[in-house]
Amino acid sequence: MVQEIICIVCPRGCHLKVDPENDYEVTGNSCPRGIPYGKAELKNPTRVVTSTVKIKGADLTRCPVKTDQAVPKAKMQEVMELINTITLEAPVRVGDVITKRILDTDANLVVCRDIS
Numbered sequence: 263m264v265q266e267i268i269c270i271v272c273p274r275g276c277h278l279k280v281d282p283e284n285d286y287e288v289t290g291n292s293c294p295r296g297i298p299y300g301k302a303e304l305k306n307p308t309r310v311v312t313s314t315v316k317i318k319g320a321d322l323t324r325c326p327v328k329t330d331q332a333v334p335k336a337k338m339q340e341v342m343e344l345i346n347t348i349t350l351e352a353p354v355r356v357g358d359v360i361t362k363r364i365l366d367t368d369a370n371l372v373v374c375r376d377i378s
């Protein structure tokens with residue numbers, strides 16, 4: 263059955279139609295970038311995870327973090343649960359790797375803000 267999704271690759275937000283029974287044919291895209299997005303969204307949806315973790319030894323109590331690439335949507339809950347167990351020690355720098363290949367994905371969890 264054809265599924266309708268909104269493309270989030272750019273702010274235009276095209277309404278894509280993806281047909282899993284026709285080799286995941288994508289229509290409704292205003293540019294070519296919508297095609298791989300539409301196919302991937304049905305075959306293996308992924309997202310970059312952004313959150314915060316606890317930090318000790320700084321004025322702030324939380325430090326913003328994110329995965330440096332998208333992880334499978336099916337693993338997002340587990341990634342969030344793992345993030346909630348982490349406590350950093352200041353100082354930290356943007357790009358510091360907190361966890362390599364988080365939950366056996368290709369993504370690293372990294373720091374998004376300098377905190378001294």
Ligand code: SF4
Pocket residue numbers: 269270271272273274275276290291292293294295296297
């Ligand atoms: S299909 Fe192209 S123009 Fe439309 S939202 Fe996606 S990236 Fe933007």
